Structure formats: structure tokens, C-alpha cells
Amino acid sequence: MLTFNQYFDKNSELRHLAHPTKKALDNVFDIISSERKNKKSGYYELPFEEKALKDSQNYIQKNQALLNNIKNLVIIGIGGSSLGLKAIDGILYHLPSRKDIALIFLEHTDPIEIQKSLFGLEVKDSLFVIISKSGTTIETSSLMKYVIKRYNLLNSAQSKAHLIFITDEDSPLYFLAKEYKITVLTIAKNIGGRFSILSTVGIFPLTLLGYDTKEFLKGAAEFEKRFFERKEEHLLKKAIFLAKNRDRFPINILFSYSSAFRDFNSWYVQLWGESLGKLDIYGKKVGLTPIGLIGSIDQHSFLQLITQGLMDKTITFISLNRAKYTEPKIPDLKLKYLESTDFVNGTSFAKLLNLQQIATMETIQNEGIPTDHIEIDELCETSAGRLIIYFELLTSCVGGIFNINSYDQPGVEFGKIRLREMF
Structure with missing residues (x-):
């Protein structure tokens, strides 16, 4: 369902770096296997667990009458608490099962954005989902206070039914929920926000939206199982190539050829940037800079820089198999003065986009820029799950080579401390 092609050896200078030794592959694999065994991060277990599915189904069964009237699902959270959900809904929104x-x-x-988002919204047909590991994140807690006050959500059992918390067990938000008898669902403490989409953080709202979250987890589980059976070695090779060439290629671009991936790109940017920008065990600053682009739009704003700017970038292309998208087509319409555009007449827009992606990739490869390509046969829950776990495992592998903790964010915490001091 997902095809992975690597072209890192198109540049003859890089050919030896594109094919690491078995020892190098084994070393990285051992690092990740040790992380998984020692539960350094709980995301490794998520595809195989049923807690999130059961919590979601139990809630739906107990609250069916309320959910029948829900027209708005309001997610209050930031970063990893929202980006993963946005990414998956963006990828799967076209599915007929989507409610x-x-x-x-x-x-x-932003006060303007707050007012715009809540304009015309009423409690009776809305469910407010507060997502935060601690509940003390200033953005999340402030927005939560605002909606509670604005809509009087703590005034009665009926109003509190429109409120639900997703948080760490024994967090301040958890105790707040227990105090006020608000529904609360929990996630494991060793699951960081940017790695949490396969937990209740993502599974609960995605289930409410009508997606087959069992298949979503199954897709991730199948890929992760294959990875730990050493059947997805391309991922290890890519991690080694990117990590060992971090000084030469410090910028990694995800060039996604469908607008459905716009929010996925944002999720990738946070995952890659926040996980890998760290101090290593020797106190040296390391990291890779992520950039998300959408084809063919960004061909007209960024391709020039890629092809003739500094050779400091690698490009990962994501595209869809367009065979089934035969409509709409570009009309066979010939217009005076526009004769130079007639060569695409009668072609489907899907084919045009596909050929644009191929032309862009080949142009970049001809400049000796390292590229790889992920082709997706069909955008569905299974392929979305595989795509998520692929990038999470890739991030962990690169972090392992860097000798860093990929799962904390001390730089972000410094900013939080400074904000409190300013107040």
C-alpha cells in the first residue's frame, strides 16, 4: 500500500554513503530495539494496544443520545495535542464514513482567531475536548478557562456532559476532572504529545468523526512489526544517511503532492524539529531543519531555491497513485494566444499533478540533490497508520544515532519558565 524508493546514490559522490554496512544497520536497530524494550517512549506499544479503542467505544455507548446531536467537535490543545489529529483528518476527510x-x-x-473559531457556536450541539498531558500548558489552560466561562460548562451535570478531558493519569487536569465530575480519559505518561496520535489523543476524536480507527492502528502495527522483523531496512538506511550527512544536508524537505497533506506536513515539522533539535550526550547542539511543501503550488515558490540555491537539502516526495482519479479533466479548449498550453488538453488533473511531481523530482535529482519517494496506493485509515509510524520510527532512529533524547523538549520548557517570570 506504501512504496518506498530511495535515490540517495544518484549523486556519485554520495553513493558510498547511501549503502551503509550491515554493522551500521545492526547498531541503529539495536538502539531502537533497546528503546522499545525499556519503554523509553510508550508510542512503540500504541499500535498493539486496545485501550484507546475501548475507551472510545465505551464513551460512545454511554453517551449516544448526546452524540446524536453533536455538530461541532471543539479540540482545545496545542502542538502534539492537535497537529496529529489535524493531519489524519486532512488525509482521510474525503472518505464517505466521515461524519x-x-x-x-x-x-x-490570538483573540481574533478565538472569536472567529467560536462564532455562532452553541453548547447544545458541541462537544469540547480538552487535550493536555498536564493541563497546565498556558495556551490550553487559558483557552479552556475561556470556554468554560463563556458557555457556563460547570454549571450543571447537563452542561458538563459537553466537556471531556484527555490527559495523563494523576495530572492536575485529571484531578480537576474528578473534582468536578467531568469525563476524563487517560494516556500513559511516557507518551509525548508529538508521538501521541495513535493514543486516545487521536483515536477518540477520530472515532467520533466516523473513521475506522481499528484499521488505523492495524496499519501502524503491521508496519512496525515488519520493521522489527528487519523487513523495512530502507528506513534504517535513510536514518543513517540523514544523520551522518547532517552537516552537509541540514535541511530536510517533505514535498507532498496533494493538498490533503497540508496538515500532515505541519505534524512532520513539529515531530522532526522538536525531537531532533537537542544537545547530545557531549553537550553539542545537533538537529535537522524540517520544511513542509505542497506540490504543485510550492514548485512556483521554492523549487528555484532547491535547484540553484545552496546544496544543503534532502527532499522526500509523497504522492498518490492517481490511476483511479480520472475526473475532472482539462477541457480540450483551444484559446487564441494560449496555444503554448494546449499540450495538456484532455488530460486529467490527477495525471497533470503526477507528471508535475515526476518532472520536479527528476529535475532535482539531475542537480545531484538526494531524494526519496513514498508512493501511496490509496488514502485510507490503513495507509495513514503506516505513514504515521514510519515517520515516528524514522525520527527515533535518527535521534538514536545523534545520541539524544528524542522525547523531551527542554528548550520549550525554558520558554515557559521565561513567560511565567515575565508575568
């Missing part, structure tokens, strides 16, 4: 529920995100403290 007619507006997905609204409150993640920004």
Missing part, C-alpha cells in the same frame, strides 16, 4: 461534524481547533491565543 458531518465540524472539527474546530482552539490552539491559538
Whole structure:
């Protein structure tokens, strides 16, 4: 369902770096296997667990009458608490199973955005989901306080039914929920926000939206199982290539050829940037800079820089198999003065986009720029699960080579401390 092609050896200078030794592959694999065994991060276990599915189904069964009237699902969270959900809904929104529920995100403290997001919204047909590991993140807690006050959500059992918390067990938010008798679902403490989409953080709202979350987890589980059976060695090779060439190629571009991946790109940027920008065990600053682009739009804003700017970038292309998308087509319409554009007449837009991706990739490869390509046969829950776990495992592998903790974010915490001091 997902095909992975690597072209790192198109440049003759890099050919030896594109084919690491078995010893190098084994070393990286051992690092990741040790992380998984020692539960350094709980995300490794998520595809195989049923807790999130059971919690979601239990909630739906107990609250069916309320959910029948829900038209708005309001997610209050920031970063990993919202980006993963946005990414998957963006990829799968076209599926017929997707319910007619507006997905609204409150993640920004911009007053204009807050008012715009909540304009015309009523409690009776809305469910407010507060997602935070601690509940003390200033953006999330401030937005939560605002909606509680604005909609009087703590005034009665009926109003509190429109409120649900997802948090760490024994967190301040957990105790708040227990105090006020608000529904609360928990996640394991060793699951960081940017690695949490396969937990209740993602599974609960995605289930409410009508997606087959069992298949979503199954897709991730199948790929992870194959990886630990050493059947997806391309991932280890890519991690080694990117990590060992970090000084030469410090910028990694995800060039996604479908607007459905716009929010996925944002999720990738956080995952890659926040996980890998760290101090290593020797106190040296390391990291790789992620950039998300959408084809063919960004061909007209960024391709020039890639092809003739500094040779400091690698490019990962994501594209869809367009065989089934035969409509709409470009009309066979010939217009005076526009004769130079007639060569695409009668072609489907899907084919045009596919050929644009191929032309862009070949142009970049001809400049000696390292590329790889992920082709997706069909955008569905299974392929989305595989794509998520692929990038999470890749991030862990690169972090392992860097000798860093890929799962904390001390730099972000410094900013939080400084904000408190300013107040």
C-alpha cells in the first residue's frame, strides 16, 4: 500500500554513503530495539494496544443520545495535542464514513482567531475536548478557562456532559476532572504529545468523526512489526544517511503532492524539529531543519531555491497513485494566444499533478540533490497508520544515532519558565 524508493546514490559522490554496512544497520536497530524494550517512549506499544479503542467505544455507548446531536467537535490543545489529529483528518476527510461534524481547533491565543473559531457556536450541539498531558500548558489552560466561562460548562451535570478531558493519569487536569465530575480519559505518561496520535489523543476524536480507527492502528502495527522483523531496512538506511550527512544536508524537505497533506506536513515539522533539535550526550547542539511543501503550488515558490540555491537539502516526495482519479479533466479548449498550453488538453488533473511531481523530482535529482519517494496506493485509515509510524520510527532512529533524547523538549520548557517570570 506504501512504496518506498530511495535515490540517495544518484549523486556519485554520495553513493558510498547511501549503502551503509550491515554493522551500521545492526547498531541503529539495536538502539531502537533497546528503546522499545525499556519503554523509553510508550508510542512503540500504541499500535498493539486496545485501550484507546475501548475507551472510545465505551464513551460512545454511554453517551449516544448526546452524540446524536453533536455538530461541532471543539479540540482545545496545542502542538502534539492537535497537529496529529489535524493531519489524519486532512488525509482521510474525503472518505464517505466521515461524519458531518465540524472539527474546530482552539490552539491559538490570538483573540481574533478565538472569536472567529467560536462564532455562532452553541453548547447544545458541541462537544469540547480538552487535550493536555498536564493541563497546565498556558495556551490550553487559558483557552479552556475561556470556554468554560463563556458557555457556563460547570454549571450543571447537563452542561458538563459537553466537556471531556484527555490527559495523563494523576495530572492536575485529571484531578480537576474528578473534582468536578467531568469525563476524563487517560494516556500513559511516557507518551509525548508529538508521538501521541495513535493514543486516545487521536483515536477518540477520530472515532467520533466516523473513521475506522481499528484499521488505523492495524496499519501502524503491521508496519512496525515488519520493521522489527528487519523487513523495512530502507528506513534504517535513510536514518543513517540523514544523520551522518547532517552537516552537509541540514535541511530536510517533505514535498507532498496533494493538498490533503497540508496538515500532515505541519505534524512532520513539529515531530522532526522538536525531537531532533537537542544537545547530545557531549553537550553539542545537533538537529535537522524540517520544511513542509505542497506540490504543485510550492514548485512556483521554492523549487528555484532547491535547484540553484545552496546544496544543503534532502527532499522526500509523497504522492498518490492517481490511476483511479480520472475526473475532472482539462477541457480540450483551444484559446487564441494560449496555444503554448494546449499540450495538456484532455488530460486529467490527477495525471497533470503526477507528471508535475515526476518532472520536479527528476529535475532535482539531475542537480545531484538526494531524494526519496513514498508512493501511496490509496488514502485510507490503513495507509495513514503506516505513514504515521514510519515517520515516528524514522525520527527515533535518527535521534538514536545523534545520541539524544528524542522525547523531551527542554528548550520549550525554558520558554515557559521565561513567560511565567515575565508575568
